[in-house]
Amino acid sequence: MGKYNSIFDVLGPIMVGPSSSHTAGAARLGKIARYIADGDIRSVGITLYGSFAETAKGHGTEMALIAGILGMEPHDEKLRYSLQIAKESGIDFSFEKGNIAGLHPNTARFSIERHDGTFITVTGSSIGGGAVIVNAIDAFNVELTGDYFTIVTKHVDKKGIISKVTTLLAENNINIGNMKVRRDNSKNEASMIIETDEIVPVEVLEKIKRLEEMIFVIEIKPVRENKNV
Amino acid sequence: MYSTGIDILKECEALNKPIWEIVLLDEIKNNHISETDIFNKMEEILQIMENATSHSIDKRVETLGGIIGGEGKTMMAYANSDKTISGTWITKAMARAFACSEYNASMGKICAAPTAGSCGIIPAAIITIAEKKGLSRQDMIRGLLTSAGVGKIISTNATVSGAEGGCQAECGSAAAMAAAALVEMNGGSPVQSFDAAAIALKNIMGLICDPVAGLVESPCSKRNASGVVNAIISADIALSGIRSIIPFDEVVEAMYNVGRGMHENFKETAKGGISITDTGLAYSRKIK
Numbered sequence: 001m002g003k004y005n006s007i008f009d010v011l012g013p014i015m016v017g018p019s020s021s022h023t024a025g026a027a028r029l030g031k032i033a034r035y036i037a038d039g040d041i042r043s044v045g046i047t048l049y050g051s052f053a054e055t056a057k058g059h060g061t062e063m064a065l066i067a068g069i070l071g072m073e074p075h076d077e078k079l080r081y082s083l084q085i086a087k088e089s090g091i092d093f094s095f096e097k098g099n100i101a102g103l104h105p106n107t108a109r110f111s112i113e114r115h116d117g118t119f120i121t122v123t124g125s126s127i128g129g130g131a132v133i134v135n136a137i138d139a140f141n142v143e144l145t146g147d148y149f150t151i152v153t154k155h156v157d158k159k160g161i162i163s164k165v166t167t168l169l170a171e172n173n174i175n176i177g178n179m180k181v182r183r184d185n186s187k188n189e190a191s192m193i194i195e196t197d198e199i200v201p202v203e204v205l206e207k208i209k210r211l212e213e214m215i216f217v218i219e220i221k222p223v224r225e226n227k228n229v
Numbered sequence: 230m231y232s233t234g235i236d237i238l239k240e241c242e243a244l245n246k247p248i249w250e251i252v253l254l255d256e257i258k259n260n261h262i263s264e265t266d267i268f269n270k271m272e273e274i275l276q277i278m279e280n281a282t283s284h285s286i287d288k289r290v291e292t293l294g295g296i297i298g299g300e301g302k303t304m305m306a307y308a309n310s311d312k313t314i315s316g317t318w319i320t321k322a323m324a325r326a327f328a329c330s331e332y333n334a335s336m337g338k339i340c341a342a343p344t345a346g347s348c349g350i351i352p353a354a355i356i357t358i359a360e361k362k363g364l365s366r367q368d369m370i371r372g373l374l375t376s377a378g379v380g381k382i383i384s385t386n387a388t389v390s391g392a393e394g395g396c397q398a399e400c401g402s403a404a405a406m407a408a409a410a411l412v413e414m415n416g417g418s419p420v421q422s423f424d425a426a427a428i429a430l431k432n433i434m435g436l437i438c439d440p441v442a443g444l445v446e447s448p449c450s451k452r453n454a455s456g457v458v459n460a461i462i463s464a465d466i467a468l469s470g471i472r473s474i475i476p477f478d479e480v481v482e483a484m485y486n487v488g489r490g491m492h493e494n495f496k497e498t499a500k501g502g503i504s505i506t507d508t509g510l511a512y513s514r515k516i517k
Contacts, residue, residue, distance in 0.1 A: 006256065007378065010343050010380035010381050010384060010389075010406075011340055011341075011377045012274070014277055014339075015338070015341060016336045016337060016339070017334060017337055017339050017348070018293060018334045018335075018346075018446075019445050020341050020344055020345045024345070054443060054517075055443035055499075057293070058293050058444040059293065059444065059445070060293055075338055077337075079336065128390050129341070129389075
């Protein structure tokens, strides 16, 4: 059963065809991957799984994924030219097919090379109607929908860090919609995924980033056009 | 907030208002959006629909899979001849549904209604019947509001996804949404709108999703064409005064149960139906 709250979820999204899951969802996944890499992308290798691997060509999935990497929206009519635009912008890209049992049928894994030569990988699935979910950033399991402004932290697992971050948000009048905390026992590291109702201003993000326990902080703007913000 | 057809019908009766207005008021209240913003967004959607249903009639487009192409133009020429069996307006509506499907398959900009695969049905119905009856843009936008309200109920209590419920969930829902809108645009009552929606859903209950080569081309474009005809005749059945024996909410529940019981091969996987006919498989090999 659906989770449509607005009539514009029913009449929508506005998108270039042909498929909300294989085209619009693919573009949204690319866009989240771009945000996670903070736009710093020299090259990207994309592995396609399941139905994405089987029917990519006839759905423009490759063009849509790269369009997202370039920051285009699912309704951008330039989406079909994305491979050419990426080449002209000096962003290298490649595709391969993968096969891992148990993955959602429409899954893509982005291996993004930054300009300084370091890599970040983002794995996500297009789960229908243009909705997406990011399952992993590097080896780190997450669950991001891109529906809300989201902060992902990786930090040293110490007492008090969660309250430091939530206090900073509360002091700045930012309401937390959803929050998840995970711990990697082997490394003494933990992570927070915080979805907020408002955009978190740069100065607040800077304060969070400066907390001494922080290893990294990523902010992800909402990718669903009909949702808040 | 409404979640069933009965909810909306009760509101319509209590406030003595048509469906579109109940849907509008609910959207304002629950999504904190102004009436002006809603109408502006609907106007944007209507413009996208108008372009998507006409573009490939005027210009040749190339679909990604190359399985379909040119049907909108061919059908519109036929609609404008005096040779049709089903008449000018039915054939014009089909031409627009074909054109919209084709535009979608060629990476044109469309509005999912409720999905990309079924995006031709609602615009073809509303634009064609508004043209026939000389209705205003305001009337067309009201029609979109009514159809969105019906679609929201279906997605709340069942599904509009082909992968979850087969084609009945996509083209069936689109036809039901369009039928309800057409009734209201033609002066029918809210009860008649929901009867029309129920009839449209019943007409194709059990229809599987069997895309050739897994693409949104065949049989999707023809199911958009038959879908808009389903919407128009269901509206006419309800407007004539004939009732739906089974109420809308029960039909939606039945459609969902049929979808859940449907074998996976028949739900967008291209592993059943016409996808695995000799010709279907030949297309599949050619494209990959």
